[in-house]
Amino acid sequence: MSEFSFESQQNALDVxxxxxxxxxxxECEAALNEMLxxxxxxxxxxxxxxxxxxxxxxIRKVASRIDDARKEVKRVYSEPxxxxxxKCKRLTAICAEADTNLDGQxxxxxxxxxxxKIDGLRQYFHENVGEASDYIHFDAIYNKxxxxxxxxxxxxxxxxxxxxxxxxxxxNAIRSLHSPFETALLDYYRQxxxxxxxxxxNEQYIRAQEIExxxxxxxxxxxxxxxxxxxxxAEAERQRQEEMAEKMRAARDALAAAQEPGQKPAEEExxxxxxxxxxxxxxxxxxxxxxxxxxMLKDFLVSNGIKYGRIxxx
Numbered sequence: 637m638s639e640f641s642f643e644s645q646q647n648a649l650d651v652x653x654x655x656x657x658x659x660x661x662x663e664c665e666a667a668l669n670e671m672l673x674x675x676x677x678x679x680x681x682x683x684x685x686x687x688x689x690x691x692x693x694x695i696r697k698v699a700s701r702i703d704d705a706r707k708e709v710k711r712v713y714s715e716p717x718x719x720x721x722x723k724c725k726r727l728t729a730i731c732a733e734a735d736t737n738l739d740g741q742x743x744x745x746x747x748x749x750x751x752x753k754i755d756g757l758r759q760y761f762h763e764n765v766g767e768a769s770d771y772i773h774f775d776a777i778y779n780k781x782x783x784x785x786x787x788x789x790x791x792x793x794x795x796x797x798x799x800x801x802x803x804x805x806x807x808n809a810i811r812s813l814h815s816p817f818e819t820a821l822l823d824y825y826r827q828x829x830x831x832x833x834x835x836x837x838n839e840q841y842i843r844a845q846e847i848e849x850x851x852x853x854x855x856x857x858x859x860x861x862x863x864x865x866x867x868x869x870a871e872a873e874r875q876r877q878e879e880m881a882e883k884m885r886a887a888r889d890a891l892a893a894a895q896e897p898g899q900k901p902a903e904e905e906x907x908x909x910x911x912x913x914x915x916x917x918x919x920x921x922x923x924x925x926x927x928x929x930x931x932m933l934k935d936f937l938v939s940n941g942i943k944y945g946r947i948x949x950x
Contacts (some may be wrong), residue, residue: 657709750783763940768803771826806831817841880932920947
Protein backbone atom coordinates (compact mmCIF):
# COMPACT_ATOMS: atom_id res chain seq x y z
CA MET A 637 0.00 0.00 0.00
CA SER A 638 1.48 3.35 -1.07
CA GLU A 639 1.89 6.27 1.31
CA PHE A 640 -1.25 8.35 1.73
CA SER A 641 -2.10 11.38 3.81
CA PHE A 642 -5.24 13.34 4.43
CA GLU A 643 -4.83 17.05 4.95
CA SER A 644 -7.43 19.61 5.83
CA GLN A 645 -7.02 23.18 4.54
CA GLN A 646 -5.08 24.86 7.29
CA ASN A 647 -5.81 28.33 5.92
CA ALA A 648 -9.51 27.70 6.29
CA LEU A 649 -8.98 26.52 9.86
CA ASP A 650 -6.88 29.59 10.54
CA VAL A 651 -9.71 31.77 9.30
CA UNK A 652 -12.09 30.03 11.69
CA UNK A 653 -9.66 30.27 14.58
CA UNK A 654 -9.14 33.98 13.98
CA UNK A 655 -12.78 34.81 13.40
CA UNK A 656 -14.49 36.60 16.25
CA UNK A 657 -18.27 36.94 16.29
CA UNK A 658 -18.91 40.34 17.81
CA UNK A 659 -22.01 41.98 19.20
CA UNK A 660 -22.74 44.87 21.62
CA UNK A 661 -21.95 42.60 24.58
CA UNK A 662 -20.52 45.30 26.81
CA GLU A 663 -23.36 47.73 26.14
CA CYS A 664 -26.02 45.08 26.79
CA GLU A 665 -24.28 43.79 29.92
CA ALA A 666 -24.13 47.29 31.43
CA ALA A 667 -27.74 48.03 30.54
CA LEU A 668 -29.03 44.72 31.89
CA ASN A 669 -27.10 45.05 35.16
CA GLU A 670 -28.51 48.53 35.70
CA MET A 671 -32.03 47.68 34.62
CA LEU A 672 -32.37 44.31 36.38
CA UNK A 673 -30.40 44.99 39.56
CA UNK A 674 -33.55 45.98 41.56
CA UNK A 675 -35.29 42.75 40.57
CA UNK A 676 -32.54 40.53 42.06
CA UNK A 677 -33.58 41.46 45.61
CA UNK A 678 -37.15 42.65 45.07
CA UNK A 679 -39.78 41.40 47.54
CA UNK A 680 -43.11 40.82 45.82
CA UNK A 681 -46.21 41.62 47.84
CA UNK A 682 -49.62 40.19 47.13
CA UNK A 683 -50.99 43.44 45.67
CA UNK A 684 -47.95 43.73 43.33
CA UNK A 685 -48.22 40.24 41.76
CA UNK A 686 -49.68 41.54 38.50
CA UNK A 687 -46.80 44.01 37.99
CA UNK A 688 -44.22 41.32 38.91
CA UNK A 689 -45.68 38.98 36.30
CA UNK A 690 -45.42 41.67 33.63
CA UNK A 691 -41.78 42.44 34.55
CA UNK A 692 -40.95 38.72 34.50
CA UNK A 693 -42.40 38.41 30.98
CA UNK A 694 -40.29 41.34 29.72
CA ILE A 695 -37.11 39.87 31.26
CA ARG A 696 -37.78 36.50 29.67
CA LYS A 697 -38.39 38.13 26.30
CA VAL A 698 -34.99 39.88 26.41
CA ALA A 699 -33.28 36.61 27.35
CA SER A 700 -35.10 34.80 24.53
CA ARG A 701 -33.87 37.31 21.90
CA ILE A 702 -30.28 36.90 23.08
CA ASP A 703 -30.56 33.07 23.00
CA ASP A 704 -32.11 33.14 19.52
CA ALA A 705 -29.10 35.11 18.28
CA ARG A 706 -26.77 32.49 19.82
CA LYS A 707 -28.60 29.64 18.12
CA GLU A 708 -28.52 31.40 14.75
CA VAL A 709 -24.75 31.95 14.92
CA LYS A 710 -24.25 28.33 16.01
CA ARG A 711 -26.35 27.11 13.07
CA VAL A 712 -24.36 29.16 10.58
CA TYR A 713 -21.05 27.99 11.97
CA SER A 714 -22.22 24.36 12.26
CA GLU A 715 -23.23 23.99 8.61
CA PRO A 716 -19.67 23.89 7.21
CA UNK A 717 -18.62 21.64 10.13
CA UNK A 718 -21.46 19.24 9.42
CA UNK A 719 -20.58 19.07 5.75
CA UNK A 720 -16.91 18.48 6.62
CA UNK A 721 -17.84 15.64 9.04
CA UNK A 722 -20.00 13.88 6.46
CA LYS A 723 -17.20 13.92 3.89
CA CYS A 724 -14.74 12.55 6.47
CA LYS A 725 -17.18 9.75 7.40
CA ARG A 726 -17.44 8.67 3.74
CA LEU A 727 -13.67 8.37 3.61
CA THR A 728 -13.41 6.39 6.89
CA ALA A 729 -16.16 4.05 5.68
CA ILE A 730 -13.97 3.11 2.69
CA CYS A 731 -11.12 2.37 5.12
CA ALA A 732 -13.41 0.35 7.43
CA GLU A 733 -14.46 -1.97 4.58
CA ALA A 734 -10.86 -2.90 3.80
CA ASP A 735 -9.98 -3.07 7.50
CA THR A 736 -12.80 -5.50 8.21
CA ASN A 737 -11.63 -7.86 5.46
CA LEU A 738 -8.02 -7.88 6.71
CA ASP A 739 -8.97 -7.96 10.40
CA GLY A 740 -11.12 -11.08 9.99
CA GLN A 741 -8.34 -13.00 8.29
CA UNK A 742 -5.65 -11.80 10.72
CA UNK A 743 -7.79 -12.82 13.69
CA UNK A 744 -8.36 -16.19 12.09
CA UNK A 745 -4.60 -16.79 11.92
CA UNK A 746 -4.19 -15.52 15.50
CA UNK A 747 -6.91 -17.84 16.76
CA UNK A 748 -5.28 -20.76 14.96
CA UNK A 749 -1.89 -19.89 16.44
CA UNK A 750 -3.43 -19.54 19.90
CA UNK A 751 -5.25 -22.88 19.60
CA UNK A 752 -2.07 -24.63 18.48
CA LYS A 753 -0.13 -23.13 21.39
CA ILE A 754 -2.75 -24.15 23.94
CA ASP A 755 -3.01 -27.66 22.47
CA GLY A 756 0.76 -27.96 22.83
CA LEU A 757 0.62 -26.81 26.44
CA ARG A 758 -2.23 -29.24 27.14
CA GLN A 759 -0.15 -32.07 25.71
CA TYR A 760 2.83 -30.97 27.81
CA PHE A 761 0.62 -30.99 30.90
CA HIS A 762 -0.60 -34.56 30.30
CA GLU A 763 2.95 -35.74 29.73
CA ASN A 764 4.18 -34.23 33.01
CA VAL A 765 1.24 -34.39 35.42
CA GLY A 766 2.15 -37.89 36.65
CA GLU A 767 0.61 -39.00 39.96
CA ALA A 768 -1.15 -35.66 40.34
CA SER A 769 -3.53 -36.47 37.49
CA ASP A 770 -6.26 -37.51 39.93
CA TYR A 771 -6.22 -34.13 41.69
CA ILE A 772 -5.39 -31.51 39.04
CA HIS A 773 -6.67 -30.80 35.52
CA PHE A 774 -5.37 -28.58 32.76
CA ASP A 775 -8.48 -26.41 32.60
CA ALA A 776 -8.21 -25.76 36.35
CA ILE A 777 -4.71 -24.26 36.04
CA TYR A 778 -5.23 -22.61 32.64
CA ASN A 779 -3.71 -19.13 32.51
CA LYS A 780 -5.20 -16.62 30.07
CA UNK A 781 -1.78 -15.01 29.63
CA UNK A 782 -0.52 -18.16 27.90
CA UNK A 783 -2.53 -17.11 24.83
CA UNK A 784 -0.46 -13.98 24.29
CA UNK A 785 2.22 -14.07 21.60
CA UNK A 786 4.57 -12.27 23.95
CA UNK A 787 4.22 -14.95 26.66
CA UNK A 788 7.01 -17.50 26.04
CA UNK A 789 6.00 -21.14 25.78
CA UNK A 790 8.98 -22.07 27.97
CA UNK A 791 7.59 -19.89 30.76
CA UNK A 792 4.21 -21.59 30.40
CA UNK A 793 6.01 -24.96 30.83
CA UNK A 794 7.52 -23.66 34.06
CA UNK A 795 4.08 -22.53 35.24
CA UNK A 796 2.67 -26.01 34.61
CA UNK A 797 5.54 -27.71 36.41
CA UNK A 798 5.05 -25.44 39.40
CA UNK A 799 1.32 -26.24 39.57
CA UNK A 800 1.95 -30.00 39.35
CA UNK A 801 4.70 -29.89 42.00
CA UNK A 802 2.47 -27.86 44.31
CA UNK A 803 -0.35 -30.36 43.89
CA UNK A 804 1.89 -33.37 44.68
CA UNK A 805 3.29 -31.58 47.74
CA UNK A 806 -0.21 -30.78 49.01
CA UNK A 807 -1.43 -34.37 48.53
CA ASN A 808 1.60 -35.70 50.41
CA ALA A 809 0.97 -33.22 53.21
CA ILE A 810 -2.64 -34.38 53.50
CA ARG A 811 -1.61 -38.04 53.60
CA SER A 812 1.02 -37.31 56.25
CA LEU A 813 -1.77 -36.25 58.60
CA HIS A 814 -2.87 -39.92 58.85
CA SER A 815 -6.34 -38.55 59.38
CA PRO A 816 -9.28 -40.97 59.63
CA PHE A 817 -10.95 -38.62 57.15
CA GLU A 818 -8.16 -38.84 54.54
CA THR A 819 -10.46 -39.89 51.68
CA ALA A 820 -12.84 -37.00 52.32
CA LEU A 821 -9.93 -34.57 52.66
CA LEU A 822 -8.40 -35.65 49.35
CA ASP A 823 -11.79 -35.25 47.66
CA TYR A 824 -12.07 -31.77 49.15
CA TYR A 825 -8.59 -30.86 47.88
CA ARG A 826 -9.56 -32.17 44.45
CA GLN A 827 -12.42 -29.65 44.47
CA UNK A 828 -10.60 -26.66 45.93
CA UNK A 829 -6.85 -27.21 45.44
CA UNK A 830 -6.50 -25.21 48.66
CA UNK A 831 -4.30 -26.93 51.25
CA UNK A 832 -5.12 -24.42 53.99
CA UNK A 833 -8.84 -25.01 53.47
CA UNK A 834 -8.27 -28.79 53.63
CA UNK A 835 -6.37 -28.50 56.93
CA UNK A 836 -9.19 -26.40 58.35
CA UNK A 837 -11.70 -29.01 57.13
CA ASN A 838 -9.74 -31.75 58.91
CA GLU A 839 -9.94 -29.81 62.18
CA GLN A 840 -13.64 -29.40 61.62
CA TYR A 841 -14.09 -33.15 61.06
CA ILE A 842 -12.07 -33.96 64.22
CA ARG A 843 -14.12 -31.57 66.36
CA ALA A 844 -17.34 -33.05 64.98
CA GLN A 845 -16.09 -36.58 65.73
CA GLU A 846 -15.15 -35.64 69.30
CA ILE A 847 -18.58 -34.13 69.84
CA GLU A 848 -20.27 -37.24 68.43
CA UNK A 849 -18.14 -39.60 70.56
CA UNK A 850 -18.90 -37.53 73.66
CA UNK A 851 -22.60 -37.63 72.79
CA UNK A 852 -22.51 -41.43 72.38
CA UNK A 853 -20.60 -41.86 75.66
CA UNK A 854 -23.12 -39.70 77.50
CA UNK A 855 -26.00 -41.62 75.91
CA UNK A 856 -24.40 -44.95 76.92
CA UNK A 857 -23.88 -43.69 80.48
CA UNK A 858 -27.50 -42.58 80.66
CA UNK A 859 -28.65 -45.93 79.31
CA UNK A 860 -26.50 -47.82 81.84
CA UNK A 861 -27.84 -45.68 84.68
CA UNK A 862 -31.42 -46.19 83.51
CA UNK A 863 -30.83 -49.96 83.29
CA UNK A 864 -29.33 -50.03 86.78
CA UNK A 865 -32.30 -48.09 88.11
CA UNK A 866 -34.69 -50.45 86.31
CA UNK A 867 -32.97 -53.48 87.78
CA UNK A 868 -33.04 -51.87 91.23
CA UNK A 869 -36.76 -51.24 90.86
CA ALA A 870 -37.29 -54.81 89.66
CA GLU A 871 -35.33 -56.19 92.64
CA ALA A 872 -37.29 -54.01 95.03
CA GLU A 873 -40.54 -55.19 93.46
CA ARG A 874 -39.38 -58.82 93.70
CA GLN A 875 -38.57 -58.41 97.37
CA ARG A 876 -41.92 -56.71 97.94
CA GLN A 877 -43.69 -59.58 96.20
CA GLU A 878 -41.81 -62.11 98.35
CA GLU A 879 -42.72 -60.18 101.48
CA MET A 880 -46.36 -60.06 100.40
CA ALA A 881 -46.33 -63.79 99.67
CA GLU A 882 -44.84 -64.44 103.07
CA LYS A 883 -47.46 -62.29 104.70
CA MET A 884 -50.19 -64.09 102.73
CA ARG A 885 -48.86 -67.42 103.91
CA ALA A 886 -48.90 -66.08 107.45
CA ALA A 887 -52.47 -64.88 106.91
CA ARG A 888 -53.51 -68.29 105.67
CA ASP A 889 -51.88 -69.91 108.67
CA ALA A 890 -53.66 -67.44 110.95
CA LEU A 891 -56.99 -68.22 109.31
CA ALA A 892 -56.39 -71.93 109.75
CA ALA A 893 -55.38 -71.54 113.37
CA ALA A 894 -58.43 -69.39 114.13
CA GLN A 895 -60.90 -72.28 113.84
CA GLU A 896 -63.17 -73.22 116.84
CA PRO A 897 -61.46 -74.65 119.93
CA GLY A 898 -60.77 -78.34 119.63
CA GLN A 899 -61.08 -78.25 115.85
CA LYS A 900 -57.99 -79.79 114.33
CA PRO A 901 -56.46 -78.46 111.19
CA ALA A 902 -57.61 -80.23 108.10
CA GLU A 903 -54.19 -81.72 107.44
CA GLU A 904 -54.08 -83.35 110.88
CA GLU A 905 -57.51 -85.07 110.63
CA UNK A 906 -57.50 -88.71 109.71
CA UNK A 907 -58.57 -89.51 106.25
CA UNK A 908 -62.31 -89.91 106.10
CA UNK A 909 -65.01 -89.74 103.53
CA UNK A 910 -65.67 -86.16 102.57
CA UNK A 911 -68.95 -84.99 104.10
CA UNK A 912 -71.66 -83.88 101.81
CA UNK A 913 -71.26 -80.26 102.95
CA UNK A 914 -68.24 -78.95 104.82
CA UNK A 915 -69.16 -76.69 107.75
CA UNK A 916 -68.21 -73.02 107.56
CA UNK A 917 -66.88 -70.78 110.31
CA UNK A 918 -67.09 -67.07 110.92
CA UNK A 919 -63.95 -65.30 112.07
CA UNK A 920 -63.63 -61.57 112.75
CA UNK A 921 -60.11 -60.12 112.63
CA UNK A 922 -58.34 -56.86 111.78
CA UNK A 923 -55.80 -56.53 108.95
CA UNK A 924 -53.26 -53.73 108.62
CA UNK A 925 -51.87 -53.56 105.08
CA UNK A 926 -51.16 -51.23 102.14
CA UNK A 927 -53.64 -50.73 99.32
CA UNK A 928 -51.70 -53.14 97.10
CA UNK A 929 -51.51 -55.71 99.91
CA UNK A 930 -55.26 -55.43 100.55
CA UNK A 931 -55.87 -56.05 96.85
CA MET A 932 -53.71 -59.17 97.01
CA LEU A 933 -55.58 -60.36 100.11
CA LYS A 934 -58.86 -59.83 98.32
CA ASP A 935 -57.63 -61.84 95.34
CA PHE A 936 -56.57 -64.62 97.68
CA LEU A 937 -59.95 -64.76 99.41
CA VAL A 938 -61.88 -64.71 96.16
CA SER A 939 -59.68 -67.31 94.47
CA ASN A 940 -60.16 -69.67 97.45
CA GLY A 941 -63.92 -69.15 97.67
CA ILE A 942 -63.75 -67.51 101.09
CA LYS A 943 -66.60 -65.16 101.79
CA TYR A 944 -65.85 -61.89 103.48
CA GLY A 945 -67.63 -58.70 104.46
CA ARG A 946 -67.81 -55.89 106.93
CA ILE A 947 -68.16 -56.70 110.67
CA UNK A 948 -71.82 -56.13 111.63
CA UNK A 949 -72.43 -53.49 114.23
CA UNK A 950 -73.78 -54.80 117.57
